[in-house]
Amino acid sequence: MKIVLFQIAKTSETYIQTGVNDYVQRLKHYCNFELETFDLKKFKGDVDAQKLEEGKLLLSQITPADYVILLDENGKEFSSIGFSDWLQKKMNTGMQRIVFVIGGAYGFDAQMYERANEKIALSKMTFSHQMVRLFFTEQLYRAFTILKGEKYHH
Numbered sequence: 001m002k003i004v005l006f007q008i009a010k011t012s013e014t015y016i017q018t019g020v021n022d023y024v025q026r027l028k029h030y031c032n033f034e035l036e037t038f039d040l041k042k043f044k045g046d047v048d049a050q051k052l053e054e055g056k057l058l059l060s061q062i063t064p065a066d067y068v069i070l071l072d073e074n075g076k077e078f079s080s081i082g083f084s085d086w087l088q089k090k091m092n093t094g095m096q097r098i099v100f101v102i103g104g105a106y107g108f109d110a111q112m113y114e115r116a117n118e119k120i121a122l123s124k125m126t127f128s129h130q131m132v133r134l135f136f137t138e139q140l141y142r143a144f145t146i147l148k149g150e151k152y153h154h
Contacts, residue, residue, distance in 0.1 A: 001090075002032045002097045003140070006061065007133055008054050008104035010037055016134050023137035030144035035137075036061070047106045055109035058101060066099045068116045070108055071132055075119030080153060083120075084143035102132050 011017040020035070027033040038057050043049040062068055067090065069075075078086060090098060100120075101112070105128075113119075122135050145152035 001095060002034065003027075004034045004036060004097060004099045005102065005133075005136065005140075006036050006038065006058055006099060007102045008038055008040075008058075008129070010039060011130050011133060013130060016130050019134045020137050023134075023141045026141050027137070027144065030141075030148070033140075048109075050104065051106050051109040052111075054104050055111045059111060059115060062099060062115065063097070065095075066097050067095050068099050068101065068118075070112060070116045070119045071100060071102050071122060071136060072108065072119040073121050073124075073126060075121040077121045077124070080139060080142050081146060083139060084146040087140075087143045088147055100136065102129055102136065105129055 011020065024033065024035055038054075038061070040053055040057055043053065101108075101116075103112070122132060122139070127135065142153050
């Protein structure tokens with residue numbers, strides 16, 4: 001199974017990019033992981049147009065067979081162990097590709113919610129879409145170390 005993380009816009013903060021790159025490299029030891037970044041022009045002041053265009057771009061990269069999970073504040077919350085259990089169950093199904101999606105600064109358009117198979121929240125707190133990149137890649141790495149019984153999670 002391939003795990004893909006879609007994100008809108010490049011990470012502007014060097015410290016976040018450094019952290020994400022570290023976890024992306026670590027994840028390669030455990031799974032077929034890919035990080036895809038999509039850039040598009042900004043629609044000044046028009047939040048709905050921005051979300052619509054981001055949604056169209058993301059949907060153009062999603063296949064009908066993909067299992068799509070939006071990282072969304074209204075999604076299901078897990079403990080780290082709960083997330084690792086959830087991930088193991090998904091891997092056991094034999095699906096080809098799981099696509100996790102971090103939306104842009106304004107969240108997702110309705111078309112993304114319609115396509116999504118699930119929503120997951122990293123916390124009840126609100127984080128910037130850039131910080132979510134670091135938190136999610138770390139939690140995905142942590143999930144794999146839990147599944148392998150390694151000491152990273154203690």
